[in-house]
Amino acid sequence: MNKIYVVGIGPGAYEKMTIEAAETLKRCDCIVGYDVYIDLVRDHFADKKFLSTPMRKEVERCVMAFDEANKDQTVAMICSGDAGVYGMASLIYQVGADYPETEIEIIPGVTAAVSGAAVLGAPLIHDFCLISLSDLLTPWELIESRLKAAAAGDFVVSLYNPSSIKRHDYLQKACDILMDYGKAPETVCGIVKMIGREGQSCETMTLAELRDTKVDMFTTVFIGNSSTMNMNGKMVTPRGYKNV
Amino acid sequence: MNKIYVVGIGPGAYEKMTIEAAETLKRCDCIVGYDVYIDLVRDHFADKKFLSTPMRKEVERCVMAFDEANKDQTVAMICSGDAGVYGMASLIYQVGADYPETEIEIIPGVTAAVSGAAVLGAPLIHDFCLISLSDLLTPWELIESRLKAAAAGDFVVSLYNPSSIKRHDYLQKACDILMDYGKAPETVCGIVKMIGREGQSCETMTLAELRDTKVDMFTTVFIGNSSTMNMNGKMVTPRGYKNV
Numbered sequence: 001m002n003k004i005y006v007v008g009i010g011p012g013a014y015e016k017m018t019i020e021a022a023e024t025l026k027r028c029d030c031i032v033g034y035d036v037y038i039d040l041v042r043d044h045f046a047d048k049k050f051l052s053t054p055m056r057k058e059v060e061r062c063v064m065a066f067d068e069a070n071k072d073q074t075v076a077m078i079c080s081g082d083a084g085v086y087g088m089a090s091l092i093y094q095v096g097a098d099y100p101e102t103e104i105e106i107i108p109g110v111t112a113a114v115s116g117a118a119v120l121g122a123p124l125i126h127d128f129c130l131i132s133l134s135d136l137l138t139p140w141e142l143i144e145s146r147l148k149a150a151a152a153g154d155f156v157v158s159l160y161n162p163s164s165i166k167r168h169d170y171l172q173k174a175c176d177i178l179m180d181y182g183k184a185p186e187t188v189c190g191i192v193k194m195i196g197r198e199g200q201s202c203e204t205m206t207l208a209e210l211r212d213t214k215v216d217m218f219t220t221v222f223i224g225n226s227s228t229m230n231m232n233g234k235m236v237t238p239r240g241y242k243n244v
Numbered sequence: 245m246n247k248i249y250v251v252g253i254g255p256g257a258y259e260k261m262t263i264e265a266a267e268t269l270k271r272c273d274c275i276v277g278y279d280v281y282i283d284l285v286r287d288h289f290a291d292k293k294f295l296s297t298p299m300r301k302e303v304e305r306c307v308m309a310f311d312e313a314n315k316d317q318t319v320a321m322i323c324s325g326d327a328g329v330y331g332m333a334s335l336i337y338q339v340g341a342d343y344p345e346t347e348i349e350i351i352p353g354v355t356a357a358v359s360g361a362a363v364l365g366a367p368l369i370h371d372f373c374l375i376s377l378s379d380l381l382t383p384w385e386l387i388e389s390r391l392k393a394a395a396a397g398d399f400v401v402s403l404y405n406p407s408s409i410k411r412h413d414y415l416q417k418a419c420d421i422l423m424d425y426g427k428a429p430e431t432v433c434g435i436v437k438m439i440g441r442e443g444q445s446c447e448t449m450t451l452a453e454l455r456d457t458k459v460d461m462f463t464t465v466f467i468g469n470s471s472t473m474n475m476n477g478k479m480v481t482p483r484g485y486k487n488v
Contacts, residue, residue: 008358014263015262016263017262018259018260018262019260019266020260022263083366084369085358087369089362089365089366090365090366090369090481090483093365093478093480094475097475106363106366107362108361109354109358114354114358115352119350121334121337121350122350125328125329127375127376127390128373129394129397132370132371137483145398148397149396149397150373155373237334238335239381
């Protein structure tokens with residue numbers, strides 16, 4: 001069947017995928033994805049054809065998926081976390097404008113804000129926002145305006161792509177903006193590395209401490225709202241602003 | 245074992261649960277939850293003990309779970325969507341302060357912003373925020389300030405609890421605030437009803453049209469950013485602001 005599923009595989013470990021995602025991958029002829037994600041699933045779907053491209057070759061990866069589907073194949077394009085949160089879902093629709101004969105279906109998964117939150121305790125719980133600190137596709141001025149808005153609205157914030165070799169001071173800049181626009185330096189924060197993969201670790205700290213913490217690109221960062229508490233090392237945001 | 249798992253079961257259908265969530269429920273002695281969620285899983289775990297309380301009896305439900313765990317039982321507290329997004333995870337930690345002998349573990353799931361997005365196409369993709377319009381536990385002024393911040397930051401917005409019998413005009417008020425603070429009336433929006441359950445439906449429209457649309461409490465609402473497009477009825481937000 002000429003069809004592409006865009007499948008969020010969750011943070012990495014097989015059992016953190018939805019049952020629907022696992023069944024979809026079983027049903028497909030070919031699995032397309034970034035090398036690292038292919039390696040996460042390969043052993044569980046050994047009979048499939050695998051196609052991959054390196055990072056930043058996302059458009060080529062989509063074209064590859066449509067070309068394969070056009071051979072009357074069922075194709076799964078895999079993404080880590082969710083397919084629709086910093087994933088490939090929208091690019092598949094955009095590239096798919098040139099392939100009207102191919103059906104597209106999105107199979108959602110657990111994104112890092114949600115899987116990382118479960119490791120830290122219950123940091124999100126209520127209103128929150130996700131902001132990527134990568135300025136590869138988004139101007140830094142827009143990222144900055146979103147950080148200001150997030151602070152002004154007392155949102156819990158989850159930061160994706162908090163750092164890279166080129167952007168080693170972006171987390172520090174982000175923390176400074178959040179503090180300048182209303183978040184207290186003692187706001188409870190947390191970081192989770194390698195969520196759902198070997199070597200997973202987490203830590204809680206204040207926003208002032210987070211500012212001076214080095215993180216890598218495999219880290220997801222959480223910044224609490226004004227009610228977030230540190231309960232014996234767990235980061236916990238109450239559901240509302242009235243007493244339990 | 246004296247342990248409580250707080251388990252996000254996803255939108256409803258069994259296969260939309262993670263493999264980890266299903267395995268956790270299989271391993272438990274007792275499943276605790278709101279009646280409606282218990283009914284969603286009961287047939288798949290028929291040998292379990294089930295305990296439930298009606299809506300708004302959340303603290304009692306947590307105490308019930310800890311009392312059961314204290315009989316040296318393994319207990320699952322289930323939540324629809326994710327356990328840590330408008331779910332029971334934080335309340336379990338708060339009530340758990342009185343039950344230090346009970347271990348707590350959070351098993352994440354697919355929240356409605358993510359599962360609903362998959363139905364509409366790819367509305368989130370990039371930075372977004374979740375806002376609940378329920379003022380049961382949060383003052384309306386704070387909700388309003390978050391709507392203003394979300395508009396100012398050009399975030400994609402997913403609204404939870406957009407309406408109820410008492411709050412029939414809240415979505416209209418929210419749309420007016422978003423338009424007053426920067427979102428264009430022609431912003432692409434979408435609604436999804438009964439995500440992942442029988443009777444699922446979705447619709448795309450403009451923000452001006454959304455303002456005059458009646459929704460119920462089983463609806464999740466999506467409001468695009470300034471780049472979000474309607475592509476043949478699919479709501480698609482591009483990954484960045486530079487051309488593909």
